[in-house]
Amino acid sequence: MREHDDRVARANRLAALFGDEAGARALAEAQKAAHVAPDPRDWTAEPSGNRVGIWRVVAGPGGPGLRRANAPAAIRRLWADAPEVGGKGDRARVVLIGESVARGYLLDPVITPAAALQAALDRCAPGAHQCVDLARTGIEIRELSAVVRDLPALEPDEVVLVAGNNWSMHSLTHNECDALADALDRDGAEGMRAAYAEVVVARRVERFLSQLQGVAERSGARVTVVVPEFNLTEWEDLPLLPPPLAPAPVLERWRSARERLAEAGVAGRWAEVVALADELAGLDGFAAAAERARGRALSALGDHAAARAALERARDAATGLLVRHTPRATRQVQDALRAFAAAHGHRLVDLTADLADPRTGLPDPAHFLDYCHLAPSGIAILAARLAGALTGRPVGPERPGTPEEVAAGHVLAASHNAWLGQRGPVLRRHLALAAEAGPAARAHVQDLHRLVHDDVPAWTSEAFDRMCSAHRHADRYFAAAALGSFRQMRQTDLAGVLRDLVGPPPAGGHVPEHDLVADRQDGAQALTHGREPAFFRCLEPRFGARLHCAHGGVLRLVYRTPHGTGAGEVLLDGRAVAVLPASRSWREADVPVGPAAGPDPVLEIRWPTPDADLPAARTAAVDSLRRAEPPLLHLAFGDLSEATLRCAHEEPRTTARDASPAVGAR
């Protein structure tokens, strides 16, 4: 008993020593030092036996084939829709590995690069090749490594690597988090970003490519490397976040320069845009906003080579800060792939050249469905270049898919781009391409319109069902979003584009109250590894929301400006309607909002500029990384706990479906 009491007393003393933030950090360090077991998020070198991806390797008369193992539907959707793959017989086996670009995301499984490659190979050497599709949507580099590790069991003759877009977005090991924390602590956010490139990306890419080389050598397979391309000219990373951990004067100047830059861009004053981009880049070492604007301006001015360089810098600026961004192959990754191919004599298909608009050398948006996923024309080029590389014969591109299938892909692309905040013209381009395909495709556009205005979980919607039933790629793409409603899309440009193309939204039930916080979807909210808080954290100088209620009403806000001084303001369609005093603790405000002039009134909150304790913010971010949590490097301009519009008029409206005798109250 004495021994027990002594132990308890010791534990209590230890807890007193380690019970605060510093103690928790000390314990964490000691734990990391004590536990040298492999991090479960790290790579495993052990082959999985007779499995590759979700398939089992099975013996057959033509050599090893594949049979799909039991896997949940959500997992199956990430891989090729192939229950079985037969032996290769006397054909050369071409194994395609990679990420969502290799899957044909937004077109998969109806149109896939593997199928297009098989068709292209068959055109120039009928019956000589068997193309095996082992690409997986969303695969991380360490998971791709597991596929490569298991490849020899398939006896491949050719391995085609179409990957790199996911190589700048990883779940991090504790050691990597610590390395980033060290860099952030020592050199600030730029240092952290550099460390991410060196410690995380470079090491992983080198390790992966080395493994691929080893497997290729051991199995005798030849390797073809594809360098991915990004939709540089069309894609816009939104929101454009301010420079991380910046002092108030810098943020003020950044804000001002950004506003002037946007005005100059709208007006087409390109020389001014370039000058303002210089000013902005001087404030923001990360320069995403500046470089994107510069790239657009230089392109408009005809300096396409400089435009490409600027747009590539804008693309790459999003990586390394552990803020959510879409997949992309950075210059670092592209160069690593090129160097790997050159060093080992592997064949190379470089999409940065193959997908370029011959007039400008910039990537042609027509070959893309979003940031990096290829449209049918892009897939056709990829397949033709690969077939040419594999056979040594020239192969012309042949566009895959029926017009209806392609049109449905563009409807999905419009939806996907809208989710990710892209602007109206991009959405309009995809929907216009879809509508060209005929009445069936136009019906899908109408279904998307209906879905956006349904408040129900998507899986219950008839429009959703029609789209998913008609096209297997719609089923694949939409499945992940099926349990929620699409009402957040009403806060995107998609609602306006659909209204222009299709007409007014379908009538819905009256909604007396709009919860503008619940309706917001914002990529910056969901940091790469983090949890959403119970409030909406505004990392931009403004919060915008479409009201969908032209009658006005009372806007109830519960807000705070964690680092703000001075005052913000509330605007309706650009007209100031209230002043919001800065408040570091939560504060409520009821703002009368008058009727709007247009059908789609926009409410805007302009926050005061944060004036934060930067050393404290940096320390907090470092501590987060040490806990393997995402660091918050961007200062919150404002937090919204509530933003609710109580409409002045409650409009009881009949539903479109009330007319249907099969539906509704009987």
Place this chain on the structure above:
Amino acid sequence: MIVVGVSALYHDSACAVYVDGELVAAAHEERFSRARFDPAMPVRAFRSCLRRAGVGVHEVDLVGYYEQPREKLARQLWTDLPRHVVGRPAALLRLDASRPLREIRDLLGYDGPVEFVTHHEAHAASAFYCSGFPDAAVLVVDAVGEWSTTSLGRAGEDGVEVLEDVRFPHSLGLLYSTLTSYLGFSVNSDEYKVMGLAPYGTPRHRDAMDALVTEHEGGFALDLDFFDFADDRRMYTDALVEALGVPPREPGDDVTREHEDLAASVQSLLESLLLKQVDRLHRLVPSPRLCYAGGVALNCVANSVIRAKGPFREVFVQPAAGDAGSAIGAAALVAHRAGRRPTRERLVDVRLGFAEPAGACRALLTGAGVPFTDLGSDARLADAVAGRLAGGAVVGWFQGAAEFGPRALGSRSILADPRDAAMRDRINALVKKREAFRPFAPAVAAERAAEFFELDVPSPFMLETVRVVPGMELPAITHVDGSARVQTVDAAVDPRFHALLTAFGDRTGYPVLLNTSFNMRGEPIVNTAGDALACFLRSDLDVLVLDDLVVDRADVPERLRRRLADVAPYRAPSISESVYTFF
């Protein structure tokens, strides 16, 4: 004064809100996240509770947290002393006493004062402040709080005071969890299965079980030769296997007579030890009233033993007796300490969670193209649904605000005719997919409860096990030993559910319904109408009632079931936790 209680970062996190001494909202995070027993800081429950309470975060005066992080840290560190001072690999980054406050600030966004109470104080307060008693003896029994595993105390005008406790690793909760694991069930989750299995067996291992525990004045001690709570793989030693003479059951294996007897033995031991604790408590606090909480208080068979054989005339068991309920206790206790004593009224209604806004159910069904019948009034609805139940239908019943606590009590329930002997198997086949030995519970119109059950007190929260009156033909809810875990439904509290029971009684003579939670096995109870529709379609329930609206299965478009099966097919849980984690 607005006070929020938070229970989080271990198991089944939750939030509760008191406004001027009234408990007005409480919700589990799992109901929103759909991750069973979600331990994360309850951001969604927090938002929902504030909304239900009609208050903003800026109006919250005080947050109460349900444990003392530093004391918990001490116990966590103790577990691996003297071998390691930094715990085992599973504890990596979890030895962090600053995390609760940090996450309250960062994730809930609350920037006001936060008060921490001990885990057992929170449990005790959750029972006392909901009991309606002016004062009482209080008993808390669970696996472990910071150090305490069993606490004896008193409560009254001055708040809650713990007088004695038994400390970790000597724990009735861990004893029961160890045997739960031994019997192949998941710990900190499936203890109620052992309770359900027990009546099938005889306590012939009781002598062996008795040897596991040494009783002494002021408490008990586990014989640690039989237990190893620092082991990452199992909670017992080879000595326990030898002592019991029955090999451990693997999850999924058949349940044999031996297992039934082990369950009966550990249940018997638990009841015996609890009776001794309440006897001692009564000597310490000679009150006629007992308040009881903690995870072990969810063992309703033992509760009935305490009521029947213990020294207290009145017993109140907190309906959310597990960790989630301590969010209520934390809020109530810190409110009292801050000068705003919570109401003296007894808690009679735990419908404190999420409620769909008006018109939402209609909008869902209309949007989904599901035909429905709108029955408007309680009487018409009750009559229509009772007719279907009497005809053998199994009904998914979704009404108003969700219940707080582990039991479905008529807001998120699956209901059926208890007179049908085949109904238990049918519901298990339709929706529950659970072990055949587990009983279903009845709900009964309160004023007629005594006709069917040997029950002399209200049991609104399904926390009492009583005998079914001999001769009553209620096979679907009568356990193998003739008992039932009954819920009494008062017309003044839940008029709609009461009307349904009454209407069923008018048709059948039995105002009694089988009442089980509205969820698939391994999933949280449904929260939203959308969850209910999904569960209705994934299972093979016959009827769905969403507020006033009745949906018959035959009318549901096939596309809905097909689409749901495509995008979100049901997956039975496959993970069985064999070790109680202390991190």
